Amino acid sequence: MNDSQRFTKTTFTQKKESREKWVKVLLFMVTLMMALPVILLVSFLVHKALPVLSLNFITDIPRDLMSAGGIWPAVLGTIYLVVLSLLVAAPVGVMAGIYLNEYAKDNWLTRIINLAVINLAGVPSIVHALFGLGAFVMFAGLGESVIAASLTLAVMTMPVVITSTREALSAVPMSFREASWNMGVSRWQTIRGVVLPNSISGILTGVILEVSRAAGETAPIMITGAAASITFRQGETVYYLLGEKFMALSYHLYYTSMGWKVPDKLPNPETGEMVPMTQAALEYAQAIPYGTAVVLLGVVLLFNSVSIAFRYYLRTHRKW
Amino acid sequence: MVAGTPKLNVDSLRAWYGSEEVIHGISFDVRENEIFGIIGPAQSGKTTLLKIINRTLEFTTGSRMGGLVEMDGQDVYHIKDVYGYRRRVGMVAPLPVGLPLSIYDNVAFAPRSFGMKDGEELDGLVQKCLEQAALWDEVKDRLDSLGTKLSGGQQQRLTIARALSHQPEVLCLDEFSIAIDPVTTMKIEDVLKDLRKEMTIILVTNLVQQARRLADRTMFMLNGEVVEIGDTEPMFSGNAKQPKTNAFVSGDFG
Amino acid sequence: MQLQRSKWKAFSEGLIEWTIRVSGISAVVFVFAIFIFVFWEGKGLLFSDDFSISELLTSEKWDPTHTPPSYGAARIILGTFSVAIVAMIITVPFSLGGAVFISEFCGPRLKEILKVVIELLAAIPSVVWGFIGLKITSVYMKELGADAGVSLLNGAIILALMSMPIIVSISEDALNAVPDSYREAAIGLGVTKWQMVYRVLLPGAKNGLLAAVLLGMGRVVGETMAVLMATGNADNNPFSSDAPFLDLLVSVKTMTATIAKEMGDTVNGGDHYQVLFLLGVLLFSITFIVNLTAHLVIHGVKRK
Numbered sequence: 001m002n003d004s005q006r007f008t009k010t011t012f013t014q015k016k017e018s019r020e021k022w023v024k025v026l027l028f029m030v031t032l033m034m035a036l037p038v039i040l041l042v043s044f045l046v047h048k049a050l051p052v053l054s055l056n057f058i059t060d061i062p063r064d065l066m067s068a069g070g071i072w073p074a075v076l077g078t079i080y081l082v083v084l085s086l087l088v089a090a091p092v093g094v095m096a097g098i099y100l101n102e103y104a105k106d107n108w109l110t111r112i113i114n115l116a117v118i119n120l121a122g123v124p125s126i127v128h129a130l131f132g133l134g135a136f137v138m139f140a141g142l143g144e145s146v147i148a149a150s151l152t153l154a155v156m157t158m159p160v161v162i163t164s165t166r167e168a169l170s171a172v173p174m175s176f177r178e179a180s181w182n183m184g185v186s187r188w189q190t191i192r193g194v195v196l197p198n199s200i201s202g203i204l205t206g207v208i209l210e211v212s213r214a215a216g217e218t219a220p221i222m223i224t225g226a227a228a229s230i231t232f233r234q235g236e237t238v239y240y241l242l243g244e245k246f247m248a249l250s251y252h253l254y255y256t257s258m259g260w261k262v263p264d265k266l267p268n269p270e271t272g273e274m275v276p277m278t279q280a281a282l283e284y285a286q287a288i289p290y291g292t293a294v295v296l297l298g299v300v301l302l303f304n305s306v307s308i309a310f311r312y313y314l315r316t317h318r319k320w
Numbered sequence: 321m322v323a324g325t326p327k328l329n330v331d332s333l334r335a336w337y338g339s340e341e342v343i344h345g346i347s348f349d350v351r352e353n354e355i356f357g358i359i360g361p362a363q364s365g366k367t368t369l370l371k372i373i374n375r376t377l378e379f380t381t382g383s384r385m386g387g388l389v390e391m392d393g394q395d396v397y398h399i400k401d402v403y404g405y406r407r408r409v410g411m412v413a414p415l416p417v418g419l420p421l422s423i424y425d426n427v428a429f430a431p432r433s434f435g436m437k438d439g440e441e442l443d444g445l446v447q448k449c450l451e452q453a454a455l456w457d458e459v460k461d462r463l464d465s466l467g468t469k470l471s472g473g474q475q476q477r478l479t480i481a482r483a484l485s486h487q488p489e490v491l492c493l494d495e496f497s498i499a500i501d502p503v504t505t506m507k508i509e510d511v512l513k514d515l516r517k518e519m520t521i522i523l524v525t526n527l528v529q530q531a532r533r534l535a536d537r538t539m540f541m542l543n544g545e546v547v548e549i550g551d552t553e554p555m556f557s558g559n560a561k562q563p564k565t566n567a568f569v570s571g572d573f574g
Numbered sequence: 575m576q577l578q579r580s581k582w583k584a585f586s587e588g589l590i591e592w593t594i595r596v597s598g599i600s601a602v603v604f605v606f607a608i609f610i611f612v613f614w615e616g617k618g619l620l621f622s623d624d625f626s627i628s629e630l631l632t633s634e635k636w637d638p639t640h641t642p643p644s645y646g647a648a649r650i651i652l653g654t655f656s657v658a659i660v661a662m663i664i665t666v667p668f669s670l671g672g673a674v675f676i677s678e679f680c681g682p683r684l685k686e687i688l689k690v691v692i693e694l695l696a697a698i699p700s701v702v703w704g705f706i707g708l709k710i711t712s713v714y715m716k717e718l719g720a721d722a723g724v725s726l727l728n729g730a731i732i733l734a735l736m737s738m739p740i741i742v743s744i745s746e747d748a749l750n751a752v753p754d755s756y757r758e759a760a761i762g763l764g765v766t767k768w769q770m771v772y773r774v775l776l777p778g779a780k781n782g783l784l785a786a787v788l789l790g791m792g793r794v795v796g797e798t799m800a801v802l803m804a805t806g807n808a809d810n811n812p813f814s815s816d817a818p819f820l821d822l823l824v825s826v827k828t829m830t831a832t833i834a835k836e837m838g839d840t841v842n843g844g845d846h847y848q849v850l851f852l853l854g855v856l857l858f859s860i861t862f863i864v865n866l867t868a869h870l871v872i873h874g875v876k877r878k
Binding site for chain 3: 016017019020023024026027028030031033034035037038041044045048091092093095096098099100103104112113115116117118119120122123124125126127128129130131133134135138139155158159162186187188189212215216217218219222223250253254257258289290293296297300301303304305308
Binding site for chain 2: 105106175176178179180181182183184185186189193194198319320
């Protein structure tokens with residue numbers, strides 16, 4: 001019990017306590033102001049996207065000059081990017097994390113590497129884009145393509161994997177490693193047999209975060225191969241060649257909100273004449289950017305939530 | 321091994337952490353099949369000494385050693401196959417450690433790393449090591465359960481079983497009893513009395529009485545130097561050559 | 575039974591460890607590579623007659639497609655900094671207030687929830703933020719008097735929202751790092767919680783808080799999509815118009831948005847292409863220095 005409750009409050013204490021309460025309320029409001037606007041904004045987005053939200057939106061190809069149908073090619077493009085960048089960023093990032101936590105000695109080289117990881121994480125996305133353009137598109141001759149964009153994304157998202165790996169590895173107590181070394185087991189075998197199996201889950205959360213970032217980035221792919229629209233015909237299987245340009249969710253959102261003009265007339269399939277669109281069709285077309293935003297946001301938030309939930313699960317299921 | 325050669329010979333050994341010297345030139349030898357006790361207050365360099373013997377000091381950044389360590393007459397620091405050498409030395413640390421694997425996998429870990437395949441031979445080895453460590457009866461029905469869930473006393477015996485799994489010639493124990501209960505301590509002391517028939521044992525301990533019970537000869541270390549080495553019984557009954565030893569044994573300091 | 579490590583095992587293990595070491599250095603390699611490649615693509619222009627570094631930094635005329643071309647990026651650089659500074663002014667009080675609340679005044683349950691919320695906020699892609707700035711907040715800007723809605727203030731607000739999670743989480747770490755003994759000593763003297771925060775905690779955590787703000791600033795300066803979509807990217811000088819100090823409602827260009835927008839129109843290897851890369855070098859250098867300073871601020875304390 002608070003001491004000041006045992007005595008009659010003086011005006012001084014009363015003033016102090018009421019000011020205290022006001023501060024607490026003020027700070028709470030301030031915190032709320034962070035979360036609330038965003039929640040409101042997101043709800044607004046969903047509201048405006050309603051005309052298009054349906055499973056078809058994700059699985060169908062764009063039709064009628066992109067004013068109808070779905071965004072499947074963009075979704076597929078994003079899947080390609082995520083998988084390919086993962087194939088590069090995950091092994092290199094995990095191994096770099098293993099090196100930093102298990103092998104690196106406390107010397108100047110290690111300090112430089114640490115600085116480099118931190119700086120790599122802070123490079124602006126457009127600079128990564130320029131790097132991708134210069135190194136992969138031009139120098140390596142890959143051209144504007146799925147593979148160039150994926151490699152650019154891999155370099156960009158690697159720090160996330162490195163940092164999560166280090167954290168996961170350092171959570172394994174040193175005593176386990178020492179017990180293993182004492183038996184004449186080599187450093188790598190110790191890592192493989194004791195350390196890695198017990199940090200794999202932490203590493204996985206880092207990988208999931210990497211995936212989510214790769215899916216959401218626009219600038220790096222904008223100048224390394226993302227295209228506004230690639231025509232697919234009805235019934236054709238949608239796929240990309242690694243050396244081709246591609247569509248992607250993030251770029252699609254940019255294009256449909258900045259570069260694309262919502263058509264108001266469509267060619268009549270029989271006569272070829274331009275016929276004005278119906279109100280419903282217009283509303284649908286105008287909702288497409290919002291729908292794209294919602295799909296992209298949904299994908300990214302889903303991945304992050306999985307990562308957070310996974311981390312929570314890990315904390316409550318420790319093996320030691 | 322040539323008759324008369326001690327199992328382990330240490331000559332003018334020094335050790336540094338960075339620029340601080342922690343062992344100032346000590347020499348001693350350990351005879352085959354004896355239990356060699358090392359006593360002394362904290363921070364005397366006893367743990368460092370053991371780490372030098374099993375060559376794990378190298379894992380500490382900034383550590384250095386100088387001098388000679390020989391096993392069976394061979395300079396231990398000039399052996400190329402470090403891992404093979406470490407297998408000849410078993411180590412039990414002060415705090416009990418169970419690897420986050422099943423009990424079976426704990427004991428099988430080392431043999432598997434060196435190429436032993438799963439099968440009857442491995443099963444037999446695991447059982448033998450657990451029996452020798454006086455743990456088999458308590459865990460034989462739950463070899464699948466996690467090693468980290470055992471009690472401290474059980475984990476310490478598990479560590480001994482792990483050490484035995486790679487058939488060491490020298491077994492080092494670093495204050496093995498400080499974190500476990502007296503009953504388990506007694507069990508392990510009996511285990512050591514049996515094991516000495518097969519190997520040489522170096523027992524670092526802070527418990528003077530424990531050294532008295534187990535060690536044939538004992539070395540008293542103080543601040544990185546050797547004060548005295550001798551047969552245990554005379555040393556501990558007040559007849560030590562050095563007055564400091566008598567003072568330590570009777571509890572005047574440490 | 576003597577088990578030997580087979581020669582093959584020793585060799586393959588050596589190979590694995592070598593790969594690990596190489597991966598470890600890869601981060602350093604990439605940072606250097608980024609700088610080198612970006613500089614390389616732009617270097618040709620440095621020696622051309624049409625170009626001079628002083629012109630780049632001081633001239634307000636940006637017209638790379640004109641004949642003769644002008645490469646004055648002063649307005650663009652000003653645009654980047656004006657948006658960044660306004661964004662910081664908006665976000666710092668809220669972010670620090672939020673961090674203080676979460677760290678000191680919050681129950682454990684609420685703390686968990688808020689931390690999750692912040693992490694999800696941090697995950698929102700910048701193009702979605704840009705979209706919000708373009709479609710939603712710009713509408714309100716129009717009512718305030720901006721012609722097209724997209725403007726400096728619009729961009730600054732979006733950037734403020736975007737940088738909140740990073741400033742909050744690093745500030746919260748900094749506040750957590752202040753030892754409990756400080757708090758207990760202050761409370762023991764009879765001060766209220768707020769006084770304890772204001773007089774003891776904030777000064778005690780000032781290095782970490784400064785670093786948080788710097789890192790937020792680094793993020794804001796380097797942000798591309800959100801500013802591209804929310805500021806309108808028009809060639810204006812926010813300092814020169816009639817408004818009192820800074821015209822918030824005018825549309826500005828930033829370095830990031832300029833590069834992103836104009837790159838698609840350039841010929842690979844041409845002069846316009848090259849000057850955009852040089853702008854990229856400038857941008858990279860600025861964020862590099864800001865981030866480096868932030869981390870030295872954090873670790874400088876530890877080394878002492």
